[in-house]
Amino acid sequence: MKDKTNDxxxxxxxxxxxxxxxxxSRNIFIEQYMPFIVKTTAHFLxxxxxxxxxxxxxxxxxxxxxxxxxxxxxxxxxIAFAERLIKNxxxxxxxxxxxxxxxxxxxxxxxxxxxxxxxxxxEDSILEKNEIxxxxxxxxxxxxxxxxxxxxxxxxxxTRTTAxxxxxxxxxxxxxxxxxxxxxxxxxxxxxxxxxxTIKVIKRSKALITSVIIAYVEKFDAITNWIDNTLKDEDHxxx
Amino acid sequence: MLKGKILKxxxxxxxxxxxxxAYQKIKLKPKMEIGQTIYYFEEDVIxxxxxxxxxxxxxxxxxxFGFKFVPLLAVLLISVLVFNHQHISPTHLPAYAVIxxxxxxxxxxxxxxTGLVNQAEAKNVDGINLLKQVSLEKVPLEDAIETIIxxxxxxxxxxxxxxxxxxxxxxxNDHMVTELITQVLESxxxxxxxxxxxxxxxxxxxxxxxxxxxxIGHYYLDLQTEVPDDxxxxxxxxxxxxxxxxxxxxxxxxxxxxxxxxEKKHKTQDTHKESIIDKQEEKRKQQGIKKEEKNIKxxxxxxxxxxxxxxxxxxxxxxx
Numbered sequence: 001m002k003d004k005t006n007d008x009x010x011x012x013x014x015x016x017x018x019x020x021x022x023x024x025s026r027n028i029f030i031e032q033y034m035p036f037i038v039k040t041t042a043h044f045l046x047x048x049x050x051x052x053x054x055x056x057x058x059x060x061x062x063x064x065x066x067x068x069x070x071x072x073x074x075x076x077x078x079i080a081f082a083e084r085l086i087k088n089x090x091x092x093x094x095x096x097x098x099x100x101x102x103x104x105x106x107x108x109x110x111x112x113x114x115x116x117x118x119x120x121x122x123e124d125s126i127l128e129k130n131e132i133x134x135x136x137x138x139x140x141x142x143x144x145x146x147x148x149x150x151x152x153x154x155x156x157x158x159t160r161t162t163a164x165x166x167x168x169x170x171x172x173x174x175x176x177x178x179x180x181x182x183x184x185x186x187x188x189x190x191x192x193x194x195x196x197x198t199i200k201v202i203k204r205s206k207a208l209i210t211s212v213i214i215a216y217v218e219k220f221d222a223i224t225n226w227i228d229n230t231l232k233d234e235d236h237x238x239x
Numbered sequence: 240m241l242k243g244k245i246l247k248x249x250x251x252x253x254x255x256x257x258x259x260x261a262y263q264k265i266k267l268k269p270k271m272e273i274g275q276t277i278y279y280f281e282e283d284v285i286x287x288x289x290x291x292x293x294x295x296x297x298x299x300x301x302x303x304f305g306f307k308f309v310p311l312l313a314v315l316l317i318s319v320l321v322f323n324h325q326h327i328s329p330t331h332l333p334a335y336a337v338i339x340x341x342x343x344x345x346x347x348x349x350x351x352x353t354g355l356v357n358q359a360e361a362k363n364v365d366g367i368n369l370l371k372q373v374s375l376e377k378v379p380l381e382d383a384i385e386t387i388i389x390x391x392x393x394x395x396x397x398x399x400x401x402x403x404x405x406x407x408x409x410x411x412n413d414h415m416v417t418e419l420i421t422q423v424l425e426s427x428x429x430x431x432x433x434x435x436x437x438x439x440x441x442x443x444x445x446x447x448x449x450x451x452x453x454x455i456g457h458y459y460l461d462l463q464t465e466v467p468d469d470x471x472x473x474x475x476x477x478x479x480x481x482x483x484x485x486x487x488x489x490x491x492x493x494x495x496x497x498x499x500x501x502e503k504k505h506k507t508q509d510t511h512k513e514s515i516i517d518k519q520e521e522k523r524k525q526q527g528i529k530k531e532e533k534n535i536k537x538x539x540x541x542x543x544x545x546x547x548x549x550x551x552x553x554x555x556x557x558x559x
Binding site for chain 1: 240242244246247254256258259260261262263264268269270271272273274275276277278279280283372373374382385386389390392393
């Protein structure tokens with residue numbers, strides 16, 4: 001296990017590299033420290049940080065980049081310096097009310113810009129909210145709700161991904177969907193025989209599979225897009 | 240760092256769906272809205288274990304000497320458990336109810352008072368094979384029945400007749416477990432056209448059945464009929480026992496069949512109301528005669544068998 005001084009030594013080396021103009025190294029360093037940037041911002045603002053369209057997060061990322069440029073090893077640790085700079089820049093932003101954000105360095109991998117994409121659309125967000133509420137109403141028909149899915153969903157990520165995949169495939173099989181909607185219970189035997197999976201696998205993710213089938217059959221796009229992203233990420237990891 | 244979509248709010252928490260589709264409760268913070276995609280951290284997640292375990296552990300940390308005794312206590316506990324295994328093994332724990340399922344695999348399930356399966360016992364070779372495929376312990380009774388039936392079907396144990404014999408024996412006579420099973424059978428838990436015979440038997444049968452190493456259902460049918468063991472669960476045998484007024488067997492058929500039967504019944508009622516009433520009266524008379532004959536037979540049986548071995552069924556108790 002690395003000790004603290006070794007960590008700080010590594011950070012100093014990377015920062016030196018960044019200060020000498022290595023943009024790739026700078027982007028990777030910012031990406032690695034995203035949890036720190038988000039946590040510092042969230043803690044300071046006392047709220048959760050949205051993934052997109054969050055000005056404060058962008059200000060914090062720019063401040064972190066500024067910290068890399070301005071850091072002097074003789075004045076203390078980098079983390080403490082970066083934290084102070086992030087807080088100061090957010091305070092400045094809130095005081096001045098200046099809504100224009102300038103990125104002062106090249107951002108070839110769109111590390112910052114990707115957090116600025118997709119302009120906020122009130123209509124879309126209302127539609128999404130309605131859809132999420134309608135989805136729970138549909139789940140209730142099958143004896144499920146969001147609370148029950150907390151306990152019923154498998155704890156292991158691999159098991160969950162398998163369940164998502166089974167649910168998505170099942171939603172494309174008319175016989176399975178008809179049986180589910182007629183009996184209000186997951187046709188375990190049919191799914192097991194259809195996809196040649198053991199009953200045990202289906203049984204332990206029964207609620208999650210049912211919820212996924214409902215989302216695809218009733219076309220709850222907010223949910224299905226979320227599932228598709230999960231499955232895409234998992235495929236990406238496998239490759 | 241986790242990413243999640245906010246789905247719902249309550250007074251004390253919000254529910255998010257993470258980017259790996261884990262549904263989680265998180266702490267409430269200002270400016271949250273349904274549909275927002277947010278970053279959150281492990282410390283924001285509300286888990287039951289977090290709230291229960293923290294104070295307990297923190298008190299242990301304050302008294303550091305307590306930790307030194309934890310391994311010792313664990314060893315003591317294990318040794319006590321090992322030495323007393325005979326007395327506290329699940330077979331000796333009083334079960335709230337016992338259920339047997341005989342398809343061809345013969346299984347006994349010991350149910351606790353919360354409706355969970357405490358122990359599953361195989362009563363024949365097919366039962367052993369079936370139990371290798373499924374895990375039933377701590378599973379709700381309704382799910383356990385469904386799992387067994389589904390596993391039996393996929394393993395090819397369910398024959399063309401598709402009949403299943405379930406027997407229940409409850410320690411207290413509140414019929415809770417039998418009602419629960421009836422609900423499962425009447426709902427669409429079983430999605431194929433099985434005919435299920437359900438018998439409610441006396442709890443005392445369990446010990447007698449254990450001595451003979453058979454299921455309570457097997458033991459009960461053995462008492463009711465004189466057919467050999469291999470024909471015990473045949474449809475003819477079950478129908479014969481079903482027709483016996485003193486038996487406590489109910490028959491559950493698939494909903495479609497029941498509806499068909501009801502429709503037919505209504506049609507005949509419209510056209511032949513009077514003749515049906517006559518037939519019913521006749522039937523009642525015949526049943527009265529049958530009952531008397533049975534009572535005589537029972538008295539004769541009682542004289543032959545020693546009274547302590549004689550198990551009782553609920554209906555028998557009522558009739559005596």
